[in-house]
Amino acid sequence: MFFSPRRGLLLRLQTIKQITTPGIAPLVWLAETALSPALPSYCLDYRQLILMNDDISSLLNDLNDAQREAVAAPLGQQRVLAGAGSGKTRVLVHRIAWLCQVENAGAHNILAVTFTNKAAAEMRERISQLLGRSPQGMWVGTFHGLAHRLLRAHWQEAGLQDGFAILDSDDQLRIVKRVMADLGLDDKRWPPRQAQWFINGQKDEGLRPRHIQPAGDLFLTTMAQVYAAYEDACRRQNAVDFGELLLRTLELLRDNASLLEHYQRRFRHILVDEFQDTNAVQYAWLRLLAASASSLMIVGDDDQSIYGWRGARIENIQQFNLDFPQTQTIRLEQNYRSTATILKAANALISNNSERLGKNLWTDDPDGEPIRFYQAFNEQDEARYIVEVIEQALRQDGYRRQDIAILYRSNAQSRALEEALLRASIPYRIHGGQRFFERLEIRNALGYLRLLRSRHDDGAIERIINVPPRGIGEKTVAHLREYAREHQCSLWTAMQQLVGQRLLNGRACNALQAFMLLIEQLEIATEELPLHQRTRHIIEHSGLLTYHKEEKGEKGQSRVENLEELVTAAQAFSYQQEEGEELLPPLVAFLDHAVLEAGETQAEQHEDSVQLMTLHSAKGLEFPLVFMAGMEEGLFPHKMSMDGAGGLEEERRLAYVGITRAMQQLYLTCAESRRLHGQENYNPQSRFIREIPSELVHSVRMQQSGTSSHGSGSSLFHGSSVPDTPFTLGQAVSHPVFGEGVVLNFEGAGAQARVQVHFSGEGSKWLMLSFAKLEPL
DNA sequence: GCCGTCGCATTTTTT
């Protein structure tokens, strides 16, 4: 019968599933109706049915109904709205296994796309785990990684030259600056960063300079001019930036029918993670590739779209069904991460947004602790409070430091928090600092490697021509640039010719000649060496090592360490040649790797530490104990985001992301006054606080007496008690008329004692303790 | 060519 070959049974499962109506347990129905003649009568539950086959039971058994529906969905288009903590990656990975094992897809028929290298690595890892082998031939990667791969394979059709280089945003900015200077644009009036932003924005939208209609607008005219000149410069240098990787790939597929067809035939099954973050080009790219695919599953959450400001289009997920009318939408709403209280808060908050696809997170778990809200006097007090709670959580509640995260809207907020943690000797780690391959010393070393790859890498020359200092000054470099521009050649060529023709003064000539000789010598000496030895040789013989060693202070020390780390990284770098790919020289592959995967933010600290990061970088993570600091109007929602349409909603989604990071306990804090950019600000509480139902929030007024355990730094307010009374400065109190307040100050003692109390509604008042019915809270 | 000083801006970040 048809269940003996596994595939037959499962195909039947599929077919039946498609025609069942929602609401009726489809698989039970299936068992009864479709298979009953062939099955023993006890087989009424699909679980038993499924259990007849080991492969499939392992795929579906530990999933909830919605997850199972997504994993076992019929071919075609699925939009999975995966709420925070709803097992999204799990569904993706199981779906891939399902496609392989049930739909008979070969690994090479599958394309799985993510946004970050981290997500791609995790997915690859989990697929291997589930399949019990590495998914040979499957394309699992980031948009940029996959685009890069396509361009390397088809550089000719894409209009590139072989061995093109990838620019990171730093290189990009350098080129933009160069180009703008050449155009004679005043960089005061036209900040290069703005132009860079503009160019990237256009590329994200799929627009080339010729698509821009300036319509007399000076800004647009100028920017289009810069954009065009920048494109020229990139072409001359045989370099592509991040946006170009995507746009070029889109154009490649769009304009090469046979190539497109080839990949369409190959990728029968396409899966996309974090779909709410796709920009216009990425979406267009997917639509092309998936036009005739057997299945397309997009997974995402419109409520977690927080990258609109860098080109992500929330409409891509919201209106996906317009482009793919057959789309089936599946909601993953059961949350396995947070307490019911936290989920209720998140649901309530996000319900203030309009245009949502709609989703309501729920959990089987109990309510848990209420959310705590603390309003501090200033940012120091806020940090002090957070650290106190952390100390207690570590001491009494058995939290590890890595269970705890402090989230904030902007990086500037981290300082006060760091200081307080430092004072309390609590190890912490800040995410989002400089990344490994972006460090100055690393970029310098890579500059030399880049020159070994190609002498015509102008960016690399500009970076290292005088690092370490070797007597080649700005003037000389300016000559080179001038010559290169006139003759439309690279800086290296310009150098050769200027030196050859003795067109520069003797000193400059000698210096340049020495530099060229150095590069040639590095090349000759290391040609045959393995990558890491090559790297080491270059670091040592370029003078970089000595140069950084002699830098004063800790800086030099850590730079030397990083250079050593680079050698280790080169050694650890093993380049996996994929099938059908030309073999890249290890050096080239390593340089690509350095740009595309700029490495962890901070060298992995293995010490257990409290995690500090912005709300943006917290996306995708979870922590048992979460603090959201700086819940103030103007800061969060940030005032800069309040103008554009949808800006406030994106901020709210950011708040939603923050809240849903918390597993057990969530603390919200704000400060009545905050010093920012050297200016004292008085911001009202964030509206997001008010959007959380008050019954979920427990307001902790000022710190309870006696717990101020250390660091009197900002605690003038705290600790000292009002004589002969149960009151302490900073203590939360309640008054029958004025409500809840905080003791700010006192004078007198005994029957004469008066206290100044700040009431949130009423402001500050002086009260005679003997009359006022003041209760400690 | 290098170092110091002044002025200015200052949300969020990946690839």
Added chain:
DNA sequence: ATGCGACGGC
């Protein structure tokens, strides 16, 4: 407040 970038003096 602070850091980075541009400019000017040695």
